Amino acid sequence: MIRVVLPAHLRRLAQIDGEVRLEVAAPVSQRAVLDALESRYPMLRGTIRDQETLRRRAFIRFFACEEDLSHEPPDDLLPEPVAAGREPYLVVGAMAGG
Amino acid sequence: MSGVRVLVGTRKGGFVLAADGKRNQWEISGPYFSGWEIYHVKGSPADPSRIYASQCSGWSGQVIQRSDDGGVNWKPVGNQFSYNGTPGTHQWYDGTPHPWEFERVWHLEPALDDPDTVYAGVEDAGLFKSTDGGDSWRELPGLRGHGSGSSWQPGAGGMCLHTILLDPIRPERMFTAISAAGTFRSDDYGESWRPVNRGLQSEGIPDSDAEVGHCVHRIAQHPDRPDVLFMQKHWDVMRSDDAGESWHEISGNLPTDFGFPIDVHANEPDTVYVVPITSDSEHFPPDGRLRVYRSRTGGDEWEPLTTGLPQQHCYVNVLRDAMAVDKLDDCGIYFGTTGGQVYASANAGDSWEPIVRDLPAVLSVEVQTLP
Numbered sequence: 001m002i003r004v005v006l007p008a009h010l011r012r013l014a015q016i017d018g019e020v021r022l023e024v025a026a027p028v029s030q031r032a033v034l035d036a037l038e039s040r041y042p043m044l045r046g047t048i049r050d051q052e053t054l055r056r057r058a059f060i061r062f063f064a065c066e067e068d069l070s071h072e073p074p075d076d077l078l079p080e081p082v083a084a085g086r087e088p089y090l091v092v093g094a095m096a097g098g
Numbered sequence: 099m100s101g102v103r104v105l106v107g108t109r110k111g112g113f114v115l116a117a118d119g120k121r122n123q124w125e126i127s128g129p130y131f132s133g134w135e136i137y138h139v140k141g142s143p144a145d146p147s148r149i150y151a152s153q154c155s156g157w158s159g160q161v162i163q164r165s166d167d168g169g170v171n172w173k174p175v176g177n178q179f180s181y182n183g184t185p186g187t188h189q190w191y192d193g194t195p196h197p198w199e200f201e202r203v204w205h206l207e208p209a210l211d212d213p214d215t216v217y218a219g220v221e222d223a224g225l226f227k228s229t230d231g232g233d234s235w236r237e238l239p240g241l242r243g244h245g246s247g248s249s250w251q252p253g254a255g256g257m258c259l260h261t262i263l264l265d266p267i268r269p270e271r272m273f274t275a276i277s278a279a280g281t282f283r284s285d286d287y288g289e290s291w292r293p294v295n296r297g298l299q300s301e302g303i304p305d306s307d308a309e310v311g312h313c314v315h316r317i318a319q320h321p322d323r324p325d326v327l328f329m330q331k332h333w334d335v336m337r338s339d340d341a342g343e344s345w346h347e348i349s350g351n352l353p354t355d356f357g358f359p360i361d362v363h364a365n366e367p368d369t370v371y372v373v374p375i376t377s378d379s380e381h382f383p384p385d386g387r388l389r390v391y392r393s394r395t396g397g398d399e400w401e402p403l404t405t406g407l408p409q410q411h412c413y414v415n416v417l418r419d420a421m422a423v424d425k426l427d428d429c430g431i432y433f434g435t436t437g438g439q440v441y442a443s444a445n446a447g448d449s450w451e452p453i454v455r456d457l458p459a460v461l462s463v464e465v466q467t468l469p
Contacts, residue, residue, distance in 0.1 A: 009133050010158060013174060043174035047158035051178050059157040093157045 002033055002078075003088040010048070010091070014041040019088060028083040030062060031074040048091055063090040100469060102424045103168065104432055104453070105149065106440055107136035107462035112151055114169045115453050121430055121444040124453045130172060131163065138205050138419055141168075141466040145213035149466075150232060152203040152218070160202055162218075162232050175232035179203070179220055182239035188222065189251040198222045198242070205419060207262035210269070217288075219259030223250060223276040225288065238288040241274065246293060246310045253277035253313045253332075260418055261317050265324045273327065273342065278303075278313035281329070283342050294342030298331065315358045316418040320367035328370050328397070330360040330418070335372055337397050348397025353384050359421035363446060364429045368396035371423075371431060371447060373416040381436075382413035390433070392447050406450035407441065414439070419462040426467060434460025 004020040011017070022036045031054070038045045045051055048060050054074070056062070062069045065079045065087050081087035104115040111129025130136075134153045142148040151163040151172070160179065163172045185198035201221040209215035218226040218235060224242050226235040241247075241259075250257060258277055265271035272284045273294075280295040293310050303311040313332035320326065329336040329345065334355050336345045349355035354374045363369035370393045376384050383389060387409045389402040414437035424430035431447050434440045438457040441450045 007157075009155065012132075013158075013161065043161070046160060046177045050159075052180060057157065057159060 001085040002028060002036075002082065003085055004033065004037055005088045005090045006044075007091060007093040009093070010044060013047065014044055016041070021085075026083070028078050029075045030069060030072065030078060030089075033078065033089055034074075059094040061092045061094050063092055064088070100426060100467065102426070102430060103141070103146075103466040103468060104422070104440065104442070105139035105141065105151075105169070105462075105464045105466065106434055106457065106460060107139050107151070107419075108434075108438070108458035108460050109135055110458035112136040112139050112153075113454070113457060115440065119426055121424075121426075121442060122451075126454060127169075130169075131161075134161070135202075136461065137202060138462045138464070139169075140206050140208060140464045142208040142213040142216075143210050144208070146466050146468055148208065148213040148231075150206045150208060150216055152206055154202045160200070162203065162206075164232050176228065176234045179218070179224075179226055179235055180237070181224060181242070182237040186242075187248060188257065189249055191252060193251075195248070198224070200224075201256060204258045204260045205262055207264060210264055210266055217262050217264075217272075219262050219274065221256045221258040222252075223257045223259040223279060225259055225262070225274055227288065240284070240288070240290040241282060244282070244291045244293075246279070249310060250276065250279040251311070261314075263317060263319055263324075263327075265319075266321045267324055271324070271341070273317060273319075275314040275317050275329075277315065278311060278332075280310045280312040281314050281317060281327075281342055294338075295345070296343065297338075297345030298336065299334070300332065302332065316360050318360045318362050318370075320362045320364075323367045326367065326396075328360050328362060330357050330372055332356065332378060335360065335397065348393070350393070350398035350400055352391055352400050353389075353402075357416075358418040359416055359433065361421045361423050361431070363431075364423045364425045365427070366394070366429075366446075369394050369446070370397060371421065372400075373421070373433065375415060381415040386410055386412050388412040388414065388435075390431070390447055390450075403443075403447040403450070405448065406443075406452075412437075417461055419464075420460050422463050422465040424465045424467045430465065432463050432465055434463045436460065 100119040106113040111132040113128030137152040139151040149165040153161040187195035190196035205219040261275035263273040327338040391400040414435035421433040436459040
């Protein structure tokens with residue numbers, strides 16, 4: 001079970017309370033987690049990644065295990081504690097003003 | 099008793115302001131979608147319960163919201179705006195080619211006769227249409243593709259398609275306006291387009307009377323006389339009596355002819371409203387006095403409307419989509435400011451009252467007249 005934490009404005013958009021828990025088959029990559037997230041919550045399509053290129057939006061960051069994964073290749077495996085559900089995968093709104 | 103519902107988009111959420119036909123006591127609800135920029139909220143003329151909202155943010159892009167119960171409940175609908183085919187390029191600020199990239203929806207225009215049909219004007223400038231209540235969108239590519247698209251250049255606010263006018267008498271006819279390209283007309287339901295800017299003069303472009311390149315801020319028409327168009331350009335207030343084929347200036351005695359919104363009285367097709375702004379670099383009213391100007395002669399002769407509006411130390415702006423009129427017998431006029439005030443006049447502009455004073459900066463104001 002993968003744990004995903006979304007920023008407040010996206011939780012409101014998708015009407016989510018607290019963490020999201022997703023079943024994601026191995027290998028667990030960022031792309032696989034985001035695909036599963038958007039599949040369950042279609043209203044999040046386009047808000048985290050561009051819908052056509054699937055590139056991360058400029059002011060969104062991906063953190064896990066105190067590491068910034070934003071610039072890692074999307075098909076790289078996530079850290080084992082995330083894949084095992086002990087640590088969450090964090091989708092964060094970058095600090096970008098008002 | 100009839101009533102009105104004023105739909106307000108702001109930098110940090112949407113608001114709904116409702117009143118009965120007297121328009122002196124208001125119920126304020128919101129913020130909806132708090133924290134997001136709400137560029138535009140507009141109801142369907144065919145079904146006032148159906149409302150569309152453009153919700154966006156620098157973090158998370160574009161969302162379109164739809165309400166089927168007059169703005170009480172909302173649900174996100176389709177937000178994929180893909181340009182048709184290979185999008186190509188337009189001019190960037192420095193004159194170099196720049197790929198067409200979707201940024202946001204500036205304006206939503208529901209069809210006059212079908213609540214499930216709605217048009218979206220977007221940045222980078224393009225026109226999209228949905229026929230399924232906003233669930234899916236397709237571009238009407240004849241606008242960008244008519245021939246001059248590669249020469250369009252953004253204005254300071256971005257290269258946005260900000261105005262969509264639907265002709266209620268000839269349903270095949272539509273107008274759009276783009277900053278900084280100009281006004282365009284279609285006579286075949288949006289499939290093909292041509293520029294209609296003859297008579298415009300703009301000092302900020304190399305060829306002052308070029309076919310395209312003019313920074314049109316807003317156009318308006320009266321539904322009973324749709325061939326007459328009124329325009330607030332970057333500088334100059336203009337009028338066309340032949341559906342955009344030619345334009346002439348009607349700035350007349352305005353204190354400045356720079357501004358953003360322009361609108362027409364619901365019951366008097368020759369009564370027009372503008373809000374003069376000092377200049378392109380000073381986006382506030384002249385002398386710190388917020389004045390709406392009204393012409394009852396279709397332009398040229400303007401009178402300031404000041405009762406109830408701040409007449410000193412006022413340095414707000416009124417953006418292009420932030421003025422609207424209701425359809426009651428004594429026409430109501432509404433506008434919002436970048437200072438967060440929404441003003442209403444229940445007597446065609448003779449006097450004004452603030453409905454609210456401290457919203458986030460107002461991006462858009464629309465009004466629904468309810469039975």
